[in-house]
Ligand code: RNT
């Protein structure tokens with residue numbers, strides 16, 4: 001494939017800039033804004049959520065990575081190398097998102113309730129070197145103590161205590177990470193707890209989980225370092241009838257306890273719009289964490305693409321003027337394709353959605369709506385779809401010093417040949 005020249009990018013950008021200016025949109029200002037918009041890149045796409053533990057790991061509780069495409073990272077050094085490759089193909093400055101199972105313990109088995117900041121030393125030093133922020137997650141799945149399908153809501157006190165202590169340990173680590181990296185660490189709590197068939201005691205599990213969360217949050221950390229987040233879910237495979245941390249449970253808990261709620265795009269009924277929830281939630285909550293994902297028929301965690309769901313999500317953030325209040329994090333894991341391509345495709349798609357939203361001449365839509373002219377509103381929305389956002393996107397990539405257009409795909413392919421396929 002031939003390379004697009006800088007001049008072509010520049011000329012196309014000038015044309016687009018003039019076109020957007022007619023609609024009152026300043027593309028230079030949009031470029032400056034998107035350059036500073038971080039997205040949290042999840043480490044678990046790099047190794048199919050396996051993690052580095054020797055005596056536990058993998059997924060459970062309804063999450064599942066399928067496919068056995070070669071080249072998954074097998075340790076921290078490989079995962080960090082893959083991350084660096086992916087980051088070099090994505091415009092802008094981003095964050096990395098770690099799970100507790102990515103601790104590096106020098107071959108020593110450290111129980112999850114005993115994890116310490118030192119087990120993430122390599123990650124922290126690496127992130128500091130790269131100048132990227134770090135987010136964190138306790139890992140309450142893929143473990144013998146989670147085999148019953150319950151963690152902090154378990155009726156078994158030993159199980160409950162283990163997981164409460166794990167999440168507490170993770171908060172201490174996350175706060176240290178935030179302190180060291182100089183940017184708040186968003187720690188998202190997701191519990192898989194639930195049941196395949198109708199429970200008799202829906203309330204009991206929820207009471208125990210609520211109490212567990214209270215205990216977990218007893219220690220106060222400065223929000224400068226740690227942002228606690230809590231993720232809701234509708235159902236998972238094998239957990240079809242009941243999820244303890246349902247939407248209402250999590251939203252209620254979050255609002256009452258000043259914990260940031262996390263909406264995963266795959267965690268609602270498929271016809272439900274997560275975009276619609278943004279304005280409703282932000283009336284009551286200061287901040288919101290979004291797990292950008294792509295459900296296909298269920299919470300399948302497909303690689304994010306530039307589809308209507310993603311676009312509406314970004315548009316709502318823009319229309320609510322809420323970029324300062326939203327944390328964007330990716331959450332997908334596809335083991336059936338090149339994992340770097342998965343990361344880069346998904347991140348670039350999320351960024352394109354944000355860019356299109358930022359370029360939207362929203363005030364003209366608002367004007368039409370206020371005048372009751374819904375035909376005009378609809379017509380404008382349709383015309384906006386063919387505005388030359390791609391020329392602004394290419395300029396963004398060029399300014400950020402990353403490959404423009406399809407060039408990155410070839411680069412990812414070369415890395416696959418040179419590095420990934422050499423992994424046995
Ligand atoms: C599971 C949740 C959760 C996980 C990651 C690995 O359904 O979406 O966010 O995907 O923490």
Ligand code: ZN
Nearest residue numbers: 231264291331
């Ligand atoms: Zn999620």
